[in-house]
Amino acid sequence: AFVGKMPGGGGAMMAKKKQQKKQQEADAAAGNGHAATRKVSPLADDETMLDDLSRAPKVEKSDSFKLDGSKPQSMLHVKREFKRFLSEFALYSVWLLSFALTILMTRDNTMTFQFANLFRKTLITGNGWDTDLTTVDQFWDFLIEAAGAVLANDIFTRSFDDFFAAEPTFLYGNKRVGSLRIRQVRVPPSKCSTFYTSQLLAEGDEQVKKNIQCYPEFDTGAKLEKTFKKEGDFQIIDTRAQPWFKYWESSELNEMPFFSATFASYPGSGFYIDINEAWWTADGSDLLLEIIPQADDLTKLPLKNITMSQLKNSNWVDLKTRAVFFDFSFYNPNMNIFLVVRIVIEFLPSGIVSSYSTFRTVDPFRYGTSSTEELIPLALFSLFAVLSMYYAQKEFKLIYRNYSKYFTSFWSIVTFAIVICTLSLCGLTGYTIYMTRNVFDNLSATPDQGALQSLGFLLDQEKNFSGILIVIMVIRIYKFCSVSRSLSTLTRTLGKSAKFLAVLVVLFLVASFGFALSTTLILGQDNYNFYSTSWAMFTLLRAGFGDFDYTEWLSHRFLGPFLLLCWLFFANAFLLNIVVAVICEAFVEVTEENKEADAAGHMTLVDALWDLGPVRRLLQMQKKKRDKIVKMEKTLENIDADGDGMTDVKELEGWLHETDALELLGVKDASELMARFDLDGGGHLDPAEVQKLKDYVREKRQEVDNEISGTLEDQMERSKSSRRATAAVQDNSALSQRMMKVEQSVATISEQLGELTRVMQAVAAGG
Secondary structure, three states: OOHHHOOOOHHHHHHHHHHHHHHHHHHHHOOOOHHHHOOOOOOOOHHHHHHHHHHOOOOOOOOOOEOOOOOOOOHHHHHHHHHHHHHHHHHHHHHHHHHHHHHHHHOOHHHHHHHHHHHHHHHOHHHOHHHHOOOHHHHHHHHHHHHHHHOOOOOOOOOOOOOOOOOOOEEOOEEEOOOEEEEEEEOOOEEOOHHHHHHHOOOOOHHHHHOOEEOOOOOOOOOOOOOOOOOOOOOOOOOOOOHHHOEEOHHHHOOOOEEEOOOOEEEOOEEEEEEEEEEEOOOOOOEEEEEOOOHHHOOOOOOEEEEHHHHHHOOOOOOOEEEEEEEEEEEEOOOOEEEEEEEEEEEOOOOOEEEEEEEEEEOOOOOOOOOHHHHHHHHHHHHHHHHHHHHHHHHHHHHHHOHHHHOOOHHHHHHHHHHHHHHHHHHHHHHHHHHHHHHHOOOOOOOOHHHHHHHHHHHHHHHHHHHHHHHHHHHHHHHHHHHOOOOOHHHHHHHHHHHHHHHHHHHHHHHHHHHHHHHHHHHOOOOHHHOOHHHHHHHHHHHHOOOOOHHHHHHOOOHHHHHHHHHHHHHHHHHHHHHHHHHHHHHHHHHHHHHHHHHHOOOEHHHHHHHHHHHHHHHHHHHHHHHHHHHHHHHHOOOOOOOOOOEOHHHHHHHHHHHOOHHHHOOOOHHHHHHHHOOOOOOOEOHHHHHHHHHHHHHHHHHHHHHHHHHHHHHHHHHHHHHHHHHHHHHHHHHHHHHHHHHHHHHHHHHHHHHHHHHHHHHHHHO
């Protein structure tokens, strides 16, 4: 109603616009639209090309770079797609390479592995503690041996050696940083089961039995024991005389809030002791420890000396202990890297002791400015961060414009994940640099061991995060395979089979969960690989790919092998074969699509560039010829050097020599050219005759322009015709083969029928 009341016939105008729009769509569908028929000279200068690009219809960018072979393509369209592909691929390559080179220049896994392996062998594997640490008695043996090794003086230390500066805190040339910290986490008591107190404990006072307490396994959500209470001891502990019985929060110790070991995640709080130095007693049976005053006692108490036996006899470790942390750090001045070590000894409610260790080699000073070698990684990472922000703003703009459409594209989701991960990595890197300065800027004080452990953990997580990110970034390179049907076969095959594969994954997870519960119940109590449902699922996944130890399944000699056979049949013979069949079917479908596209003459960007390679060389030759003709036209305007209005042989000779026009005009010398255009035979060219010469040169230029404009279209049409012919030949060949097979089958059947007829005739004759 509003449109109908517009002045000047607004309703008629809208109807006319709709009719024009329908006509344009019909023309475009018929291949007669402006975008389809418009030809642009591929040899236009830069200003003309920019003008053409500004007037050309805008094409919506997509995840693929391809040409629609159903419409005539101009060189401008090919060049525009090629430029878009090159610019995006080059920018992404710089982004990926800057990150990859940063990793390669800041990580030396060969030397860092040897650095960590030195202490791993010295403390754990070399002495068999990786398998022999199972009881509380063995824990104390390990503690005294490990503390003695970590706090021992280096055999290379000499008072006159400038490298060590006569300090006793070196081990094999590595400087110990901070103290050796031993910290424990305890659980509060809980009531025991009635069955235990009333039936198993038959004797004793009932009131006493009611007060008997048990100590459960550690639970992250449970409360901790913050006041040290010894079993059966109701005396108040003097924490000034025995500071290792005082509780500290994780923030006071600069520790991480939680740390995950094998069986639980433990808080950074607890009861701890920091050891500065240690000496073996005269008989070599005990270790004398020099304890550093704790936190608020730094200015009040001197260093305290106790022996490891005194610590053990004080019942610092008892039934309530659930984890003991053994933390220390070393710095290697030759490689400028740190080794942050944490050995966690877990005390399980069953009574067994289990160890879990981490040896983290980290380089907190990898981005420096003191030398060119340090500046290069910093520059590369800065470039990576800048490109990350560029891609972030680009992707966020696309999401803002069309949120629903953006997340329907697989490659858009991958790019979004990369952007989020790169921004997170940049933030994490900045935070680790900030923490490094906080820990090491105050060189007058010894770095706190809790801060070193937190810094080492963050640097290690940054390394792990980078390892995952580089894989995702490399996978995104497959996006650029869309420029060719052959290169994109893999991604399109996976894309077509993705939905059904997702269904199979769900079916696999459901079945594996059921098998995991079964194996945990039947085999878990005798086999470590099935002790929990999650670990059993991982073991089943390995078994599905053939990585299993048959003896592990013999924990139950009947049900174990039966479960293994059932699982292998389901995972390999059934599910894996279905996965292969689905992928093969998708691959066949993609192959058929490639054949249909070739038959229809559809060309991708690689096809167009490949076919236009010879044409480009021909166009370059024609462009040189055209440039010469243009130069001839310009210099021809000033051919009358003396200004008398007449052009003589000498002036023609100078013009031919300057423009090298003899071959283009098909003459031997200036005299032959004069004879061709001197119609009155006066021995010179008057203005009318010069104009005819100009018209002749202009016609030559137009001929070259027509050749240039038609070469590309002819070549692309020939390419499409060739592709159609090739596809037709392949189809005819396949049809011929099928016909031959049918003819052979008919001949075989005819022979068999003839043989059967002869047999029946023989039987009838005999009857």
